Amino acid sequence: MYYDDSAPLSRAFLIWHGR
Structure with a gap:
């Protein structure tokens, strides 16, 4: 999905989208 290693955001x- 996203880079949780290079993208803490x-x-x-x-x-926010996983409420």
Whole structure:
């Protein structure tokens, strides 16, 4: 999906869209 290793924001994005 996204680069959770080079994109910490990706994780936040998943949390926002993973409510």
